[in-house]
Amino acid sequence: MSDSPKKFRLDRTAFEARNASEQVNYGKVYQNTTWQERLRIHQYLNSIAYGYDLDNPPRMDKTFFQIKTRK
Template identity: 50%
Template sequence: MSSYRLDRTAFKAQTAEGAVTDQAAYYRSLTWQERLRIANYLNSVAYNYPENDPPKMDKTIFSMRSPK
């Protein structure tokens, strides 16, 4: 088993507020399509489904009534 080392040059020390500002600026620079693709990926990881094959909604549980 090889030993892993942290690459300290890949990160910079900053405050939490600074990190939020940097991340917000980065995501604002992306197009809406890129942000949507990232959101789809994060949902697939969070809910454990394949990225390009989201689960289908079970429509047998829901019913619709006409208003009286």
């Protein structure tokens, strides 16, 4: 996964309003990728957005959650 930054880029300043037909065409680019490649793209963009290292993501804090039985 360390090669992902070479392939993808997150531009936080970019925003482009599209109409419905333009949005359909935009989505077709990602339809040709495998689900594994889309997952890698998602993981890379999350690492950029939340500021963590892609090769060493933070661990989930499991002390925050509780298990309770419902009556």
